[in-house]
Amino acid sequence: MSGRDYFIKRTVLVVTTIFVVIVINFFLFRIMPANPVDILISPTQGQEKMGIEIKEALMKDLGLDRPLYIQFIIYLKDVLQLNLGYSFRAPRPVIQIIAERLVNTLVLMFTGNVISILMAVSLGVIAAWKRGSKTDLGSLISALTLTSMPMFWVGGIMLLIFSVRLDLFPMFGVTKIGYSHPNFLSYLGDYLHHLFLPMITMALVSFGGLFLIMRNSLMDVFSEDYILTAKAIGLSERTIIFKNALQNAMLPLVTIIAIRIGFMFSGSLLTETVFSWPGLGYTIYQAVEWRDYPILQGTFLIITILVVISSFVAELIYGYIDPRIRTGASSG
DSSP: OOHHHHHHHHHHHHHHHHHHHHHHHHHHTTSOSSOHHHHHSOGGGTTTTOOHHHHHHHHHHHTTTSOHHHHHHHHHHHHHTTOOOBOSSSSSBHHHHHHHHHHHHHHHHHHHHHHHHHHHHHHHHHHHHTTTSHHHHHHHHHHHHHHTSOHHHHHHHHIIIIIIISOOSOSSSSSOTTOOOSSHHHHHHHHHHHHHHHHHHHHHHHHHHHHHHHHHHHHHHHTSHHHHHHHHTTOOHHHIIIIIIHHHHHHHHHHHHHHTHHHHHHHHHHHHHHHTOOSHHHHHHHHHHHTOHHHHHHHHHHHHHHHHHHHHHHHHHHHHHOTHHHHHHHHO
């Protein structure tokens, strides 16, 4: 299969998957126990005294009085126009709230996972090349220990040590509350200061699994005949590792990173909740508390689409690294 055919096939699959996600997202929130009108008008705001006419007017205004298929057509049209409705809690467009919070989530996920991948690759290479050494054993124990630790527990320990005891980093937020930064560099420094603890927490928890995959993959590659031949003809360790072994060993790591993208978002939710980092994860936590269905529906949709697109990009990269994937796709 040519690169173009592979790209078209994967694109069609992605578009189909996104459509299915939109359908599920629509019906999922239609079977919720509470009616949006009941949420908008709580008992403390006089729900018992509200007339039937007013409730029916609200149902009509929200489009809930129409047949389900009409509601879905309207919802699909709104999604294509990036109109995800208005928050119940704050009278603001959902897409505006998500756009503000999405930046913080992407920054946290990108920095945390880049650090995790760099640590996993570098230490995985060293551990695999020095198999059985103290360095290998220490790295292996550290990776297994970090893998067994829950994200919220690691975050709590980080807060206890570096925020409560040592008072080196802030406990919540992205910047100092009520502080006006004189310039962008001042704002950036404050932002990075707040980002450090959640970023390191995400990196540490993600590191263990990636390190084990990288180490085991490299150990398999190092036992191949062409690596033994490269050693026999006197090639340097640097050449053997980076020009012969690392490219083939990266294939399983790319696959696992693609598969774990969804788990990265869930890990982001826990990290953001622990550190009160105002991203999509923390927004979901708040929306669940407030029963803000438009926010939940919008964030679920955006996160799922981001996961699908990220997996699509990872598959393209995987197919580029290993052309055999494109050939295998044609036969499957």
